[in-house]
Amino acid sequence: MEPSTPSPEKILQTGLAFWASKTLLSAVEMEIFTVLAKHPEDLHAISSRMGLHPRGARDFLDALVALGFLQRDEKGIYANTPDTEVFLDKRKPSYVGGILEMANSRLYPFWGALTTALRTGEQQNEAKAGEDMFAKLYADPAKLKEFLSAMSGVSRGANIAIGQKFLWSDYRSFVDAGTAQGDLAVQIALANPHLQGIGFDLPEVAPIFENYVVSNGVADRVSFVGGSFFENPLPKADVVLFGHILHDWNLEQKRHLLSMAYDALPEGGAVVVYDAIIDDNRSENAFGLLMSLNMLVETEGGFDYTGADCQGWMADAGFRDTRVEHLVGPDSMVIGIK
Numbered sequence: 001m002e003p004s005t006p007s008p009e010k011i012l013q014t015g016l017a018f019w020a021s022k023t024l025l026s027a028v029e030m031e032i033f034t035v036l037a038k039h040p041e042d043l044h045a046i047s048s049r050m051g052l053h054p055r056g057a058r059d060f061l062d063a064l065v066a067l068g069f070l071q072r073d074e075k076g077i078y079a080n081t082p083d084t085e086v087f088l089d090k091r092k093p094s095y096v097g098g099i100l101e102m103a104n105s106r107l108y109p110f111w112g113a114l115t116t117a118l119r120t121g122e123q124q125n126e127a128k129a130g131e132d133m134f135a136k137l138y139a140d141p142a143k144l145k146e147f148l149s150a151m152s153g154v155s156r157g158a159n160i161a162i163g164q165k166f167l168w169s170d171y172r173s174f175v176d177a178g179t180a181q182g183d184l185a186v187q188i189a190l191a192n193p194h195l196q197g198i199g200f201d202l203p204e205v206a207p208i209f210e211n212y213v214v215s216n217g218v219a220d221r222v223s224f225v226g227g228s229f230f231e232n233p234l235p236k237a238d239v240v241l242f243g244h245i246l247h248d249w250n251l252e253q254k255r256h257l258l259s260m261a262y263d264a265l266p267e268g269g270a271v272v273v274y275d276a277i278i279d280d281n282r283s284e285n286a287f288g289l290l291m292s293l294n295m296l297v298e299t300e301g302g303f304d305y306t307g308a309d310c311q312g313w314m315a316d317a318g319f320r321d322t323r324v325e326h327l328v329g330p331d332s333m334v335i336g337i338k
C-alpha cells in the first residue's frame with residue numbers, strides 16, 4: 001500500500017469538533033427542532049421566538065443547515081431534516097435529545113477539566129472525589145429526571161436490538177439491574193409478550209420508572225423493585241441484564257455485580273452485560289474508549305472494557321459459554337450462562 005500523504009485535515013477537524021457539537025447542543029437546549037416540527041419558520045420568526053440576537057442568528061441557523069440538521073427552502077423557511085424531525089422533536093417518543101440536554105448542561109463543562117482528570121485520576125463533575133455520583137445527582141429532582149431520560153435516549157437502539165436478538169423464547173422472566181427510566185425492560189416486554197420483567201434501581205427512581213412503563217402500555221408485566229445492588233440481593237429471574245452499568249464501577253465492584261447476578265439466576269439462566277464494549281485490540285472502538293474517559297470524568301473508579309475482559313470476569317464468577325454479540329453502533333452485549 002502507498003503511504004498516504006500526511007494531512008492536517010483530520011487533526012483540525014477533530015480539534016475544532018466542539019464548535020459543531022456545541023452548535024447542535026445549543027439548538028437542542030433552545031428546542032429549535034421541537035418548534036420547527038410544529039411549523040417551519042423564517043429567520044425573523046425563529047429569532048424572535050428564541051430571543052436570538054441578530055448578530056449570530058443567521059449564522060447559527062445556516063450552520064445547522066450546513067451541518068445537515070436543518071434545511072432551508074428558497075423562501076428562507078427553515079425546517080427539520082428527516083433525522084431531526086424524528087429524533088429531536090421532544091413531543092415524539094423517538095426523541096433522543098435527553099442525552100444531548102445532559103451533554104449540554106453537565107458533560108460539556110465537565111470535559112473542560114479532562115486534563116485535570118487525566119493528571120489526578122479524579123472525577124470532575126458535581127460529586128467530589130470519593131462521593132457517589134448517583135447520590136449527588138439524585139439529591140436534585142430536576143437532575144434525576146434529566147439523567148434518567150438521557151439514558152433512554154442513548155440506550156434505545158441497543159435496547160430494541162436486545163429485545164429482538166436475544167433468545168427470549170428460552171426464558172420467562174428477567175430483571176434489568178440499574179434500569180433507570182426502564183427503557184430496556186419496556187423494549188424487551190414489547191417485543192416478547194410472554195415475558196414478565198422487573199426493573200431494579202435505587203428507590204428514588206420508582207415514580208419515573210412507573211410513569212414510563214404505564215405510558216408504554218406494559219405496566220401489567222413490568223414492575224419496579226427498589227434497592228441498591230451493593231446492599232441488597234437482586235430479585236430472582238431467568239435473565240439478569242446490566243445496561244451501561246458495569247462501566248460505572250471499579251473492578252472489584254464489577255466482579256461483585258456479576259456475582260450478584262450469578263446468585264439471582266437459576267441453573268441455565270443468563271447474564272447479559274451491555275456497554276460500548278471496546279474491541280480486544282483497543283484500537284477501533286473510539287466511542288468505547290472515549291466513553292471510558294467519560295467514566296473517568298464522571299465516576300470514582302469506573303472504566304469501559306473489552307469483550308475479552310468481561311468474558312474473563314464472567315468465567316471467574318462461574319459463568320460458562322460466554323460470548324460477545326454486536327448490537328448497534330458502538331454497543332455490544334456479553335452473554336454468560338450459569
Ligand SMILES: C[S@@+](CC[C@H](N)C(=O)[O-])C[C@H]1O[C@@H](n2cnc3c(N)ncnc32)[C@H](O)[C@@H]1O
Pocket residue numbers: 134151152155177178179180181184200201202205227228229230242243244245248
Ligand atoms: C448509566 S445508568 C444506566 C441506565 C440504563 N440501564 C441504560 O442503559 O440506559 C446507571 C443506572 O444505575 C443506577 N444505579 C446507580 N447506583 C445503583 C445502585 N447502587 N443500585 C442500583 N442501581 C444503581 C442508576 O440509578 C442508573 O439508573
